[in-house]
Amino acid sequence: MRLTRRNLLLSATGGAFMASIGPGLRVSMAADRKSDEILVVLFARGGADGLQLLAPADVSSYQQARPTIAVQPSGPNAGLEIANGIDGVNFFLNPGATELNDLYASGDLALIHAAGIPTENRSHFKSMNMIERGLADNEANLTSGWLTRHIKTLTADRSFMSTVSTASNNPISLLGYPQAVSIPDVQNFNVAGGDRNANIIAALNSGSSTYQKAAQQTIEVINTVQDKLADLELGSETREDSSETEGPAYTKGPLSGALRNLATLIKMDVGLDVATVDHGGWDHHNNLVNEFGGQISELSQSLGAFWEDVSEYRGRISLVFMTEFGRRLSENASNGTDHGSGSVMMVLSGNANGGQMYGDWPGVGSSDLDNGDLAVTTDYRQVIAEILAKRHNSPSLETVFPTVPYSPLGIINGDDSALTNAVVASNPSAGCTKHVCL
């Protein structure tokens, strides 16, 4: 069943509820909110082409630079024009992004263009590595992931299931936080052969090496997951049927798999508050129209289905979509695009000021480009920092992003009064020793 605007509006809960509380009550819920809020970081790996995802389709420099692959402003298979663009430019979502268009119109999705990492380099690995450690060019090296640093500023006790990666391994944003658990498939999350095997494996790994600690944690997590999954399945069997007879319209693709998995973990109510999700395959050096079409369709349908699946949790979820860089304005001779710079970030949340775009549009005229690329005018950290401050009561952003002043764009609602030292001190390394933060 396709996600429709009507379904979204009918099942909206969290956002509406929060908005009806007066400011006083909101502040007193702050302490609870720290463990209730769920941050999801969805990373599009490969360099997602922001100019294909959200195109200035009726700008002539855009059309001239992409004669074969440009999103069209009209005609069959035209892009989906959105309201509330920036700087007087008309923006069109890729025609495959129907569900994103609905989410945008519903107010849960905010779009930020020309966002990214202030850097000169165009290397996947270097860019991902920098972004995930929260760095830009010429900044002191940090050997931990930004999520790790954020988690360490939170003082609430963290359960074993607080931080989850839905990929097979933990991303670099969680580097330095071995307690993060990767659960790519919650249904099959157990030790082969059952409890007796689990017990002996635990006994054979009862010591203190990193491997043994990882083993102990794994078995403990397995036990927790199995218990909770059983509770959840029991609950869904006894719940009355809703008017919908089918579940959310996930695809059979990898992102749907990951988000469906994540939705189950959220609904298990195990204290999950940070989740990372990967969506690979965005590196379109060739054949972009066909390949990107598949990617955007998977992204859009999967997010639409996920948002429906977690309808009761929308007021607690902030999902931020990002990528390591965008792609060059001009198409190459293989009908693809090479590595670029600025791209699109998205924020999906029951608390988002969605249905509008954010950022400063630098333009795609030849004198506007950064070495042939859409320039970066919004530092990705500025977007993330606002979410951390307003939804996750981050008390000290300067340990997460030491060089970035707090400057919210208004993308999301929330109370950032817990933030101390909001303005960065003159020493950009405040909170860090030498070149290592936390």
Next chain:
Amino acid sequence: MLPAIPSFERLALNRATFGARSVDESYVQKIGWTAWVEDQLSPPAGDDPTLSRYIASSTMNIKYSAKDNKLGGWGAVNEDRHLTALNTSALGLWEIYRQRNKTLPTKEVRRITEEVVAATWIRATHSAYQVREVMANFWHNHFNVAAKDSLAVRTGTAAYDRDAIRPHVFGNFREMLEANATSVSMLFYLDNAISKPATPNENYARELLELHTLGQEAYLGQVTPSTVTKNSNGVATGFTDDDVITTSRALSGWTVGSGTRMRKLGTLPTTGEFHYEPFLHNTDAALFMGKDLSGLRDDMAQGRAILDIIATHEATATFLCTKICVRLFGDTPPTNVLNAAISAWMSHQSQPDQLRQVMKTILLSPEIGAAASKVRQPFEKTVAFMRSVGATAVPHRSMFSLLRKTPDQIFTWPAPNGHPDIDGYWLSSAALITEWKALLTVLGLPMTGVSITDESLATTSVNKLVEDWVGRIIGFELPGTKMDDLIDFAMGLNGVLTYVGQKSSSARTVENHLRRLVGVIAAADEFAHR
């Protein structure tokens, strides 16, 4: 009684092979480590005779139904076929690709990669020349090619393994680099095969410099090349984005004889292998890391000049030797071994056995037998387990799915950098769960042939049985209460009690429970490190 700590030989063998077996340990103790290393570093061109015969006689099923189409179609197939792709010529492989969806299903293209993966499992488990297998595995990861990328990439994988990687493992890096740059799989994987003169494709050019040779540390971004410091040969100490563009120009025209018609440019011949095509070559390449290439006009001269520069650059020596040492010693390899390796790399740069010299330096360092310092990754751990229990690797589809949740087998890592070779990466819950599942299920899958019942020590004592298996799999006594815990566990298994004569269960139960016992032993911390 088991030794309290592992022997030098076991520790060294665990580093240099896909897992020390007791028989290897005794052998090395007899002939000496140095003699063993010398022999390992001079393997025959092909597999050792026993392995060769085994691979030649191995079969793996392929099955598909008939199809009618307007281009010829194909009949139904259900055969236990030999691993014929391994020895098929490049042109023969390309023909399979050309016939896809015409007279052959795409399954036949996938089969090519499947045979290479099966051969990899077999060789890692059984080859007498283990060091070569360990290093072939290393170089495949370093020059990673993702088979999922396309059918064209898959088609080339048999030749990639056979001709671009394996023959060069103890050879010369510059030669290996050109073999890699001219391989069908790499040419398609990183798009150089379709690079055109008007807008050369930068994908391969970038990864050649950043991932294959000079490394990320040497990447300087968009700085102006003239401002970069030069070494004593007048070569820049690092590379810039301009150098990537120059490289993409120099390498345009390095393509595959695919028979493709390139509109307005010409038609490529059909050779199924590397082909240099002048009409695809962009002639604007000029400065590369301070060196002017614009005067080089012979076919492939500019590209080869770049390979010359990067293959002999000190950044490459450091980057590659560090990777090799990390592979063997873990996240923080001993500095003296690393420095000695770099020295050997640089001083043998023009020798045909440069990499043999590097490996010899590393393997004959005293640190090779130091205490275990690296976490075993899923593929090598499963193979080590199979080796230690005497299991035979049998080509079968279950080989491809066993470790699917961890991208740790050949051709499955989805990016050109190859999977990260750092411990922390492999300590996630999912990696551990997948590994344990592999250890506990692999012996029951068609991809292995073994009877643990037959392999077990003939004894009426559970204690002796457990001790014997710990000795074979781990090589020394487990500390603290672990041995007792294992014995308790074993005594709770009816099949084990039957084996030692205390109960009466079926032969199947005996075998299953013995498999379970050896599987959990391999899940211990002591087997997790080498």
